[in-house]
Each structure stands twice: as structure tokens, then as C-alpha cells.
Amino acid sequence: MTDVTFASLGVAEPILRALAAENYTHPTPIQARAIPALLAGRDLLGIAQTGTGKTAAFGLPLLQKLSIGHVPPRPREAKALILAPTRELAVQIEESLRTYGKFLNLKRAVILGGVSQNAQINAMKNGVDILVATPGRLLDLVQQKHIRLDAVQVFIVDEADRMLDMGFIRDVRKIVAQLPRERQSMLFSATMPDDIVKLVGDMLKSPERIEVTPQGRTADRIEQKLYYVPMPQKRQLLSALLKDEAMNRVIVFTRTKHGANRVAEHLSKTGVVAEAIHGNKSQNARQRALEMFRSGKARVLVATDIAARGIDIDDISHVINFELPNEPESYVHRIGRTARAGGEGIAISFCDASERDYLRDIERLIRNKITALPHDLPEMTEAQKAQAEEPRRPHGHRHGKPGHKFGGHKPGGGGPAKKRNGSRAHWNRKRDAA
Ligand code: AMP
Numbered sequence: 211m212t213d214v215t216f217a218s219l220g221v222a223e224p225i226l227r228a229l230a231a232e233n234y235t236h237p238t239p240i241q242a243r244a245i246p247a248l249l250a251g252r253d254l255l256g257i258a259q260t261g262t263g264k265t266a267a268f269g270l271p272l273l274q275k276l277s278i279g280h281v282p283p284r285p286r287e288a289k290a291l292i293l294a295p296t297r298e299l300a301v302q303i304e305e306s307l308r309t310y311g312k313f314l315n316l317k318r319a320v321i322l323g324g325v326s327q328n329a330q331i332n333a334m335k336n337g338v339d340i341l342v343a344t345p346g347r348l349l350d351l352v353q354q355k356h357i358r359l360d361a362v363q364v365f366i367v368d369e370a371d372r373m374l375d376m377g378f379i380r381d382v383r384k385i386v387a388q389l390p391r392e393r394q395s396m397l398f399s400a401t402m403p404d405d406i407v408k409l410v411g412d413m414l415k416s417p418e419r420i421e422v423t424p425q426g427r428t429a430d431r432i433e434q435k436l437y438y439v440p441m442p443q444k445r446q447l448l449s450a451l452l453k454d455e456a457m458n459r460v461i462v463f464t465r466t467k468h469g470a471n472r473v474a475e476h477l478s479k480t481g482v483v484a485e486a487i488h489g490n491k492s493q494n495a496r497q498r499a500l501e502m503f504r505s506g507k508a509r510v511l512v513a514t515d516i517a518a519r520g521i522d523i524d525d526i527s528h529v530i531n532f533e534l535p536n537e538p539e540s541y542v543h544r545i546g547r548t549a550r551a552g553g554e555g556i557a558i559s560f561c562d563a564s565e566r567d568y569l570r571d572i573e574r575l576i577r578n579k580i581t582a583l584p585h586d587l588p589e590m591t592e593a594q595k596a597q598a599e600e601p602r603r604p605h606g607h608r609h610g611k612p613g614h615k616f617g618g619h620k621p622g623g624g625g626p627a628k629k630r631n632g633s634r635a636h637w638n639r640k641r642d643a644a
Pocket of ligand 1: 234235236237238241259260261262263264265266522523524
């Protein structure tokens with residue numbers, strides 16, 4: 211938090227009132243720097259993760275710009291377009307803008323894949339001020355001429371690196387190609403891989419560049435701990451840790467969808483209310499699970515990386531990495547779910563012998579060694595020992611069959627490719643993710 215106020219940054223009255231109602235007393239660092247630049251009409255490159263307050267950083271100037279001299283939108287047009295990689299993030303952005311803009315009279319819509327398009331077509335019939343969308347469905351509706359992009363004055367890409375991970379970058383480029391040249395543009399990304407640097411070059415004009423957490427450095431306020439624990443004993447350890455009532459709002463991360471289901475079922479059987487969220491669940495089921503967790507009815511949310519992207523829930527007391535992610539950047543994203551907006555948080559990781567390489571990659575990225583703690587679990591049972599010796603399939607995926615649809619024609623032929631350092635080669639990484 212900083213000493214400046216929202217008013218001193220130039221934020222106008224009806225928005226100030228909404229912020230006061232939310233108890234936002236001071237702008238976060240990214241807000242303090244982004245708001246004046248955006249109000250002055252600059253383009254922006256924000257290198258920041260969620261949890262830094264980036265939604266309000268772009269949202270407040272956007273609302274202000276659209277409300278000044280407001281004229282109603284024309285049919286099928288959007289004056290501002292925000293692209294998000296996941297449905298959850300798109301819904302959350304819309305909710306935040308609704309909150310910050312509650313004393314303004316702006317029309318918004320959300321366009322998402324995975325649900326019927328009729329309601330979305332209807333919502334766009336008379337045009338909107340702000341459209342939040344995932345790229346695939348947006349392009350569909352543009353191609354069907356239900357939406358026109360030629361009136362977009364402000365264009366925002368959120369979590370651009372995730373767009374890349376999820377294979378959306380070509381769609382994003384197609385969308386950019388349809389926008390008017392004269393516009394204000396912003397791009398947010400936690401990391402800056404080459405493809406994003408290129409997109410920035412094509413999309414932004416002499417942008418203000420704001421970097422809030424240096425790449426790969428985890429927030430200092432997060433206490434990070436580690437248990438070396440064999441896979442068959444991880445559930446036992448999880449249950450033991452959850453006896454601590456201080457763990458009141460916990461996200462448990464698994465690498466696979468099946469893993470998420472199994473952990474949630476195990477917890478439910480032991481009397482801990484837990485919900486799972488992953489890419490195999492319908493949009494409605496995901497929203498329901500999130501709501502249970504947000505309202506505190508479920509104490510634990512078990513999630514995969516992609517499903518958890520953009521989950522914006524405050525006061526998460528603990529993040530538990532039930533399995534370590536195979537991409538070290540995901541570790542940074544995961545633990546960033548706790549200690550949001552100035553709070554404190556604890557991240558606990560479980561590391562099995564087969565995950566040591568992942569741990570080493572993570573520690574290299576965060577430039578820190580994570581403190582390992584002893585646990586007092588009993589010796590493994592015979593059944594657990596047998597399980598531990600079972601050859602591990604990729605990512606703990608137990609239902610994989612030969613000729614699995616993701617197998618494809620990958621270099622090296624049969625068997626998952628491994629790099630020299632033992633971590634999985636990139637072409638084998640995305641199976642069953644999220
Ligand atoms: P974001 O990085 O946009 O996902 O925001 C992270 C969280 O911080 C959200 O829950 C916001 O409601 C909250 N937040 C954003 N800006 C502020 C602020 N200036 N003061 C307090 N909370 C904030």
C-alpha cells in the first residue's frame with residue numbers, strides 16, 4: 211500500500227464512492243502507477259500477477275473513460291473489450307467492474323465458451339460498454355456477425371502468458387487484427403516469454419511499463435514450507451495438517467483432474483467439507499464449487515492449475531501443493547493465491563521422491579531454498595509400501611491407456627520423453643492438466 215489516495219490519482223467521484231464502500235483506502239503499487247498513465251490515455255504493459263490489484267488498476271480508468279460524455283452503445287458493438295484466458299477470470303473481472311462501477315450506468319456483458327450462446331447473443335443485441343470475453347467464443351460470435359469489434363476504444367488482454375499456455379494466442383492475434391487502429395491498449399502478464407514480447411510489440415504503442423513483482427520472485431509475505439513425504443502417505447499428512455483450525459480457508463493443488471477428485475473425496479470421507487474444481491466440470495459446477503468455498507461452507511478447495519487461474523478469493527489462509535507442479539512458474543502462481551492484497555499467507559508443499567526435480571526447478575526460479583519440516587507420520591503400511599514401489603505413470607495418471615489421445619507423434623517414440631535433467635519434456639507436459 212502507498213500514501214497516495216485514489217482521489218489524488220485523478221479517480222472521479224462516483225468511483226471513489228464505490229471504492230470507499232469496498233474499504234479500499236489506498237491504491238496498491240500497480241494502481242498508483244497505472245491509473246494516472248491510463249487516465250492520460252497511455253498504453254500499458256503490466257508485468258504483474260493476480261493479487262496485486264491489477265483489475266482495479268485497469269478497471270478504474272476504463273470505467274472513468276467510458277462514463278465521461280457517455281453515449282449509449284450501438285447494436286452489437288462493444289466500446290471496451292477485455293480478453294481473459296479462463297471463464298473464471300472473465301467472470302471475476304466482470305464482477306469487479308460491476309462493483310467498482312456500481313454508481314455508473316454502464317452496460318456490461320460476458321462471453322464464455324462452454325455454455326449456450328443464445329443468452330450471449332441477446333446480451334449483445336443492443337451493444338454494451340464493456341465486454342469481457344474468452345477468445346474462442348468471442349471469435350465465433352464475431353464470425354457469426356453477432357458482435358462487431360470496429361467500435362472498440364479500449365482493448366485489454368489479461369494474463370497474456372496464460373493465453374499462450376492455453377493455445378489462445380492465435381485467436382488473440384485474430385481479434386487484434388479486427389480492432390480499430392486508434393484505441394487504447396493494455397496487456398497484463400505475470401511472465402514475459404518471447405511470444406508475449408512479440409504480441410506486445412504488435413499490440414501496444416509506446417506503452418508505460420509497470421512491473422510489480424520481479425519475474426519468478428515470490429511475494430515475501432508468504433511463508434513457504436515443505437514436507438518430504440512419499441505419495442501414498444500424502445493424504446494422511448493432509449488430514450493431519452487439517453486438524454489445525456488455523457487452516458480455515460485452504461486451496462489444495464493437484465497436478466491432475468483425477469487427483470483433484472480423489473483428494474476431495476478423501477477429505478469429504480474424513481469429515482472435511484471440500485470441493486474440487488477442474489476443467490472436466492461444467493461451468494455451473496465450477497461456479498457452485500467456488501461459491502461454496504468463497505462463502506466458507508467448504509473449508510477446502512481442491513484445484514488443478516488451469517482451473518485455479520484467476521480465482522480471486524481473499525483471506526486464503528493456506529495453499530497446499532499436494533503435488534508439485536511440473537512447471538516452476540505454476541508454483542509462483544499457486545502460492546500467490548494466498549497473501550493477497552497485503553495479507554499474509556502460508557504455502558506448504560508435499561514432495562515425493564519422484565518430484566525432487568520439480569522442487570529443484572522451483573527453488574532455482576524463486577532463488578530460495580524452501581525450508582523442509584519433519585512430519586510425525588507412522589511408518590508406511592505394507593500396502594503403502596507396495597503402492598510406493600508401483601512404477602509411476604506420468605503425473606500420477608492412473609487411467610492412461612496406450613494410444614491415449616494426447617500421445618500424438620512426439621519425438622522419441624514410445625514412452626514419456628524425459629529431458630536430461632529428469633523433468634518432463636515440454637511436449638509431454640500438458641496431459642490431463644487442469
Ligand atoms: P487482483 O490482483 O485484481 O486480482 O486483486 C486482488 C485482490 O485485491 C482483490 O480481491 C481485490 O478486491 C483486492 N484489492 C484490489 N485493490 C485493492 C485496494 N486498493 N485495497 C484493498 N484491496 C484491494
